[in-house]
Amino acid sequence: MAVYLDHAATSPIRPEVLLRYTADLALVGNPSSVHGFGQRARMVVEDARESLADTLGCHRSEIIFTSGGTEADNLAIKGLFWARNNADARRRLIVSAASEHHAVLDALEWLEGHGPAEQRAQLHLLELDANGMFDLADLEKFLAERSDEIALISLMWANNETGVVWPIAEVSKLAAKFAVPVHSDAVAALGHVPVDFADSGLSLMSVSGHKIGAPVGIGALVVRRDVNLVPVNHGGGHERKLRSGTLNAVGASAFALAAAAASATLQERAKRDSALKQKLISGARNLVSNVEVTAESVSTLPSTVHLSFAGCPGDSILVLLDMAGVAVSNGAACQAGVIGASHVMLAMGRSEQAASECIRISFGYDTTERDVEEFLAALPAAYEGARKAGDAA
Amino acid sequence: MKVLAAMSGGVDSAVAAARAVEAGHEVVGVHLALSRNAGTLRTGSRGCCTIEDSMDAQRACNVLGIPYYVWDFSDRFKEQVVEDFVAEYQAGRTPNPCMRCNERIKFAALLEKALAMGFDAVCTGHYASLLTDEAGNLELHRSNELAKDQSYVLGVLNAEQLAHSMFPLGAEASKADVRAEADRRGLAVANKTDSYDICFIPEGDTQDWLTEKVGGKAPGQIIDVDGNVLGKHEGSYGFTVGQRKGLRIGKPAPDGNPRYVLSISPKTNTVVVGPQAALAVSEIAGARYTWCGIAPTKVDEFFDIGVQVRAHGEEVPAQAAVIDGELVIRLNQPIIGVAPGQTAVLYAGTRVLGQTTIDRTVSAVAGDLEALAENVAAQA
Numbered sequence: 001m002a003v004y005l006d007h008a009a010t011s012p013i014r015p016e017v018l019l020r021y022t023a024d025l026a027l028v029g030n031p032s033s034v035h036g037f038g039q040r041a042r043m044v045v046e047d048a049r050e051s052l053a054d055t056l057g058c059h060r061s062e063i064i065f066t067s068g069g070t071e072a073d074n075l076a077i078k079g080l081f082w083a084r085n086n087a088d089a090r091r092r093l094i095v096s097a098a099s100e101h102h103a104v105l106d107a108l109e110w111l112e113g114h115g116p117a118e119q120r121a122q123l124h125l126l127e128l129d130a131n132g133m134f135d136l137a138d139l140e141k142f143l144a145e146r147s148d149e150i151a152l153i154s155l156m157w158a159n160n161e162t163g164v165v166w167p168i169a170e171v172s173k174l175a176a177k178f179a180v181p182v183h184s185d186a187v188a189a190l191g192h193v194p195v196d197f198a199d200s201g202l203s204l205m206s207v208s209g210h211k212i213g214a215p216v217g218i219g220a221l222v223v224r225r226d227v228n229l230v231p232v233n234h235g236g237g238h239e240r241k242l243r244s245g246t247l248n249a250v251g252a253s254a255f256a257l258a259a260a261a262a263s264a265t266l267q268e269r270a271k272r273d274s275a276l277k278q279k280l281i282s283g284a285r286n287l288v289s290n291v292e293v294t295a296e297s298v299s300t301l302p303s304t305v306h307l308s309f310a311g312c313p314g315d316s317i318l319v320l321l322d323m324a325g326v327a328v329s330n331g332a333a334c335q336a337g338v339i340g341a342s343h344v345m346l347a348m349g350r351s352e353q354a355a356s357e358c359i360r361i362s363f364g365y366d367t368t369e370r371d372v373e374e375f376l377a378a379l380p381a382a383y384e385g386a387r388k389a390g391d392a393a
Numbered sequence: 394m395k396v397l398a399a400m401s402g403g404v405d406s407a408v409a410a411a412r413a414v415e416a417g418h419e420v421v422g423v424h425l426a427l428s429r430n431a432g433t434l435r436t437g438s439r440g441c442c443t444i445e446d447s448m449d450a451q452r453a454c455n456v457l458g459i460p461y462y463v464w465d466f467s468d469r470f471k472e473q474v475v476e477d478f479v480a481e482y483q484a485g486r487t488p489n490p491c492m493r494c495n496e497r498i499k500f501a502a503l504l505e506k507a508l509a510m511g512f513d514a515v516c517t518g519h520y521a522s523l524l525t526d527e528a529g530n531l532e533l534h535r536s537n538e539l540a541k542d543q544s545y546v547l548g549v550l551n552a553e554q555l556a557h558s559m560f561p562l563g564a565e566a567s568k569a570d571v572r573a574e575a576d577r578r579g580l581a582v583a584n585k586t587d588s589y590d591i592c593f594i595p596e597g598d599t600q601d602w603l604t605e606k607v608g609g610k611a612p613g614q615i616i617d618v619d620g621n622v623l624g625k626h627e628g629s630y631g632f633t634v635g636q637r638k639g640l641r642i643g644k645p646a647p648d649g650n651p652r653y654v655l656s657i658s659p660k661t662n663t664v665v666v667g668p669q670a671a672l673a674v675s676e677i678a679g680a681r682y683t684w685c686g687i688a689p690t691k692v693d694e695f696f697d698i699g700v701q702v703r704a705h706g707e708e709v710p711a712q713a714a715v716i717d718g719e720l721v722i723r724l725n726q727p728i729i730g731v732a733p734g735q736t737a738v739l740y741a742g743t744r745v746l747g748q749t750t751i752d753r754t755v756s757a758v759a760g761d762l763e764a765l766a767e768n769v770a771a772q773a
Contacts (some may be wrong), residue, residue, distance in 0.1 A: 315462075315464065315465070316506070316510060319421075319462050319510070320510060320511075322460065322462075323421065323460065338426045338463050338465050339463070339465065340465065385509065385510045385511050386510070388509035388510070389506045389509040389510050391509065392502075392505035392506050392508070392509040393502070393505075393506065
């Protein structure tokens with residue numbers, strides 16, 4: 001009945017993950033305990049760690065389990081900033097971009113606004129073009145001029161709203177020349193494009209379980225073995241003395257299984273998603289005259305379609321589609337339900353109005369051609385209603 | 394019908410929505426975000442704009458099993474309600490922002506958007522009832538629960554707006570009934586505190602808030618009805634007609650009686666004060682009048698009405714007529730506590746006939762205070 005096309009917000013748990021997860025929930029024992037119960041729970045965590053390391057292309061010791069992507073981003077940015085700044089007080093610059101997820105942006109802004117004035121972070125946000133891309137030459141120039149002052153670079157692998165994929169390996173290569181560590185929020189990318197930590201050359205990478213068919217409440221920060229971080233929360237140092245709190249053994253196990261499943265099916269899903277995306281875009285263009293596809297000329301996730309409808313408030317389209325049983329999104333989830341202008345589209349130079357006239361459609365492992373057809377069937381009436389609402393405003 | 398239930402997060406709108414659902418309508422709950430920087434938690438009796446209120450509204454919709462959305466009207470609210478409120482005070486008038494919000498946001502911007510998106514009506518938790526006359530015209534009437542009657546703030550609605558409005562609490566509901574019903578329906582807002590302060594004024598202190606908004610001191614004179622200068626003030630926007638406290642006039646009146654603000658003249662930045670008796674107003678008039686539903690047939694000759702000039706004021710008998718494009722209301726007995734900027738709502742029995750924003754008042758005893766203020770200013 002209802003059509004779910006908002007997998008970038010959260011994706012339904014995979015059936016095989018649900019089976020393992022519900023069975024594991026009966027597990028007794030704290031992985032940090034000495035006794036047999038604890039050892040069996042530890043076995044579950046370490047199985048998961050090995051499996052996830054295999055999937056992500058890293059060493060098992062490099063995986064720090066967290067509660068999710070937001071915690072991973074906070075640990076990465078604050079932990080690395082403090083460690084680098086402690087080692088050399090000149091390092092106060094953080095290179096990033098205004099289109100990052102709020103888990104990154106808010107952490108950056110917090111570092112910019114808190115602490116003794118001489119230790120506060122200074123942000124250098126890369127300029128983005130209309131496709132949401134930055135210029136590697138700009139980055140190289142900035143690195144050449146200021147590398148002594150740069151604490152870290154944080155750039156996302158793929159954008160959670162527009163699906164734009166950034167050349168993370170090239171960024172790492174460039175940064176390595178200047179010995180600057182790079183963090184990447186790979187939450188949106190994982191499971192949709194190949195993500196290999198070792199190949200990427202990254203120092204830190206954030207990933208999350210619930211976007212790829214694991215339950216909410218589990219994620220990880222991949223921390224290269226030679227990278228020092230200052231911990232953000234304290235209380236036992238369970239994970240490599242970087243992250244405290246009882247290990248979520250069941251969640252870790254579910255995450256590892258979901259990641260393995262996503263990885264094993266990645267190529268065929270990418271092929272299927274690309275076809276669905278084409279069908280959706282050409283269908284929308286046939287039905288509606290003024291639809292614009294965001295970042296069409298650059299590399300984007302096959303599973304994300306970002307559309308703008310001039311003159312149609314995005315929140316109205318979303319509400320009308322929802323009332324017709326089709327769930328899409330305007331992008332990042334928002335506080336108390338207020339849908340404002342997309343900060344990603346604003347960062348790409350769109351006006352406040354244009355940045356409020358867009359929707360995101362995102363596919364997951366169980367998306368079918370029928371879902372796309374139902375979206376297209378509901379689109380004309382939603383578009384028409386939203387256009388009238390736009391005129392009334 | 395497809396009904397959009399405006400959900401403030403309070404008990405009245407939740408029960409109204411519940412009744413609309415029960416009546417068989419297809420109901421969708423919408424919370425209006427009116428502030429760009431909404432507070433996290435509700436404090437005291439203020440408004441409906443915090444995130445907690447939004448969550449309460451969402452919870453009520455979830456319990457009722459209806460969809461819930463938040464629509465952002467914060468820009469429009471700022472422009473058409475908050476800025477109007479400030480401008481009115483600056484012009485020496487006493488505005489009613491809730492009235493403006495109904496007129497320009499709830500039954501205008503929200504209703505227009507709802508109709509554009511295919512809804513048939515907007516439903517709110519106001520205590521008032523819609524009746525149909527013999528010819529099938531809609532009439533707005535007072536709630537029987539006079540203590541909660543909100544027909545006054547709906548006086549701005551025209552026939553078209555009434556046709557797309559729904560007030561399920563109707564004439565019969567009492568606040569106690571509504572709370573009991575909310576409790577019975579499992580709505581957690583059953584015991585939520587009523588809101589009665591102006592929602593966008595954080596500490597509930599209008600004068601402090603206005604001083605901050607209007608900024609800068611603008612000293613001027615305080616005079617009496619004989620033109621004597623009694624003292625100075627820091628800005629005429631800080632006064633309301635009828636105000637007694639905070640005048641800071643050193644010497645008492647010769648007769649020892651308290652003095653009240655009678656008139657505020659922003660043109661000369663003068664505040665006129667005098668005895669309570671001088672507050673009495675015998676006539677009020679305004680050019681910005683509207684008829685609620687079908688207009689009276691003959692309005693160019695005075696006809697009997699009841700008039701109410703404040704949300705919780707009493708209705709008094711009067712005569713009204715439209716003269717030279719202005720709705721003129723002659724009060725059978727002078728009343729006190731009425732100032733330009735306020736809204737006069739006209740009643741015929743329990744029916745709301747129409748309303749006007751008051752542009753001018755005629756004092757029953759003190760004559761033309763505006764002219765007096767100008768004379769004193771000219772002499773100084």
